[in-house]
Amino acid sequence: MKLRWSRTLTLLPALALALGAATVPAAAADPSPATTPAGGAAQHPTRTAAGSGWNNYSCKPSAAHPRPVVLVHGTLGNSIDNWLGLAPYLVARGYCVFSLDYGQLPGVPFFHGLGPVDASAQQLAAYVDRVLAATGTEKVDLVGHSQGGMMSRVYLKFHGGADKVNTLVGLAPDNHGTDLNGLTRLLDHFPGAKDYIDKLTPGLADQIAGSDILNRLNEGGDTLPGVHYTVIATKYDEVVTPYRSAFLDGPDVRNVVVQDLCGLDLSEHVAIGLVDRVAFHETANALDPAHATRTTCLPG
Incomplete structure (x- = not known):
């Protein structure tokens, strides 16, 4: 039994890191609840400085960009x-931009998205309602990285989001799950490992x-009417494998591989959400398709 648990505990960190490697956390980021807007400078000075220009609840969308982006x-x-690159990029282009924390576990600061996906989708639902109320708009656009892209679809399908979302952009989302290059299949060889992961993360x-x-x-189709994907x-x-498991099938879907737009792009799972300007440009095109421009290795 000791040997079995030794193997299980050896496997769990690898699974956690592989499934979850989304960002390198900043020590000063504040783990505020998902439905709470960023506080003032006296309460959260680092958050306010880092998020300068976004999570501004007095922001009102313009005629050019009439929907807030969550x-x-x-x-x-x-x-x-997760958004130190993309949020300022979108703010500079005139968008009202907001971001939330979700899936927090008790006693685990900074590292979020570990709670049950369905519960996280309910947190997103509450947050979107808060943003809609603050901005006076009827719909938002969502941009989700990794789990954030897939979990947003849970919100759309099961928690009323389809009526409140115009566009969903997924950056390396695990829409059909991942096998981590076969690593998840090893769980069957470690008795108790699946139960351990289910319970703790x-x-x-x-x-x-x-x-x-x-x-x-995914039962009954990948998409919902009225939402642009x-x-x-x-x-x-290296996290969402095979990478094409991210793709959606259905009407009003555009599936993009960044290397098809720029063969020199070497971004992997983390970089595509954090620093990849090709992905950022494609995100901007998806949010404003009427003014989309060609994406190259040197996008604007």
Whole structure:
């Protein structure tokens, strides 16, 4: 028994890191609840400085960009670190941009997205309602990285989001789960490992291909009427494998591989959400398709 648990505990960190490697957390980021807007400078000085220009609840969308954009981080990410590249990029282009923390576990700061995916989707639902009330708009656009792209679809399908979302952009989302290049299949060789992950980090278990939540999510089709979908993937993804499991099938879907737009792009799972300007440009195109411009290796 001791040997079995030794193997299990050896496997769990690898699974956690592989499924969740979304960002490198900043020590000063504040783990505020998902439905709470960023506080003032006296309460959260680092968050306010880091998020300058976004999470501004007095922002009113313009005629050019009439919908607020809600950014949904990945596993082990948070509302600031995951978006240090994309949030300022969108703010500079005139968008009202917001980001939330979700899937928090008690006693685990900074590293979020570990709670059950369905519960996280309910947190997103509450947050979107808060943003809609603050901005006076009827719909938002969502941009989700990794789990954030898939979990947003749970919100759309099961928690009323389809009527409140115009566009969903997924950056390396695990829409059909992941096998981690076969690593998840090793769980069967470690008695108790699946139960251990389900109990301690259900958000990880929910992302394994074939999980109950993924089966329910994709049953009957990948998309919902009225929502525009864009998936931006990288063939170098080492977390969502195979990388094409990110893609959606249905009407009003655009599936993109960044290397098809720029053969020099070497971004993997983390970089596509954090620093990849090709992915950022494609995101901007998806949010404003009427003014989309060609994406190259040197996008604007």
